[in-house]
Amino acid sequence: GENVEQHPSTLSVQEGDSAVIKCTYSDSASNYFPWYKQELGKGPQLIIDIRSNVGEKKDQRIAVTLNKTAKHFSLHITETQPEDSAVYFCAAIFTGGGNKLTFGTGTQLKVEL
Amino acid sequence: DSGVTQTPKHLITATGQRVTLRCSPRSGDLSVYWYQQSLDQGLQFLIQYYNGEERAKGNILERFSAQQFPDLHSELNLSSLELGDSALYFCASSVLPAETQYFGPGTRLLVL
Numbered sequence: 001g002e003n004v005e006q007h008p009s010t011l012s013v014q015e016g017d018s019a020v021i022k023c024t025y026s027d028s029a030s031n032y033f034p035w036y037k038q039e040l041g042k043g044p045q046l047i048i049d050i051r052s053n054v055g056e057k058k059d060q061r062i063a064v065t066l067n068k069t070a071k072h073f074s075l076h077i078t079e080t081q082p083e084d085s086a087v088y089f090c091a092a093i094f095t096g097g098g099n100k101l102t103f104g105t106g107t108q109l110k111v112e113l
Numbered sequence: 114d115s116g117v118t119q120t121p122k123h124l125i126t127a128t129g130q131r132v133t134l135r136c137s138p139r140s141g142d143l144s145v146y147w148y149q150q151s152l153d154q155g156l157q158f159l160i161q162y163y164n165g166e167e168r169a170k171g172n173i174l175e176r177f178s179a180q181q182f183p184d185l186h187s188e189l190n191l192s193s194l195e196l197g198d199s200a201l202y203f204c205a206s207s208v209l210p211a212e213t214q215y216f217g218p219g220t221r222l223l224v225l
Contacts, residue, residue, distance in 0.1 A: 099168070
C-alpha cells in the first residue's frame with residue numbers, strides 16, 4: 001500500500017549544527033516529494049520539494065536528496081537556528097493516488113542554544 | 114502566509130451536531146484538498162476537488178461531505194459529530210492536480 005516512513009520522531013541539535021531527517025516510501029512509481037514545516041498552531045508550510053527526475057535540490061540552508069533506487073529521500077538543514085525548531089513532515093504523491101499527499105509521521109526538531 | 118484562508122479558526126460543538134468549515138484557495142488555484150490532523154492518525158487526506166468536481170477521495174467518513182463552488186471556495190460539512198472527530202482540519206490548494214499544495218492555517222474542531 002501507500003506508505004511513508006519517517007525517522008527520527010524527535011531530533012535535538014545544538015544551534016549551528018546540521019540536522020538530517022530521513023523518509024522511505026513504498027511505491028517506486030512515486031514522483032513528487034515535498035517537505036513541510038509546521039509550527040505550533042499553524043498549518044504546514046512548504047519548505048522544499050523535489051521531483052523524481054532530480055537527485056538533489058538546495059535552497060539556502062535547506063537541501064533535499066532523493067534516491068529512487070533505495071526509495072528514500074532526506075531533508076538536510078545546515079547551520080540550524082532556534083527558529084528552525086518545529087515539526088517537519090515529509091510526504092509523497094503516489095501514482096494512481098489521485099494527487100493526494102501521503103505524509104510521514106513527523107519529526108519534532110528542537111534547536112538548542 | 115500561504116494565501117489559503119480558512120474559517121472559522123476554532124469551533125467548539127457538542128456530539129451529534131453538524132458544522133461547516135470553509136476554505137478559500139489561493140488566487141488562481143483550481144484544486145482544493147481537505148486533510149485531517151489528529152494525534153493518533155497524523156495528517157490524513159480526506160477529499161480533493163478540481164474546478165468544482167470531486168477528483169479523489171481518501172479516508173473520509175460517510176458523515177462527512179464536501180463541495181467546491183463556482184467561485185472555487187470549498188466547504189467541508191461534518192455531521193453527527195463524535196468525540197473522535199475532534200482534530201485540526203486543513204485545506205490546501207494547488208493550481209492543478211499533482212502540483213505543489215499550499216496549506217491554510219486550519220480549523221481546530223473540538224467536540225464535547
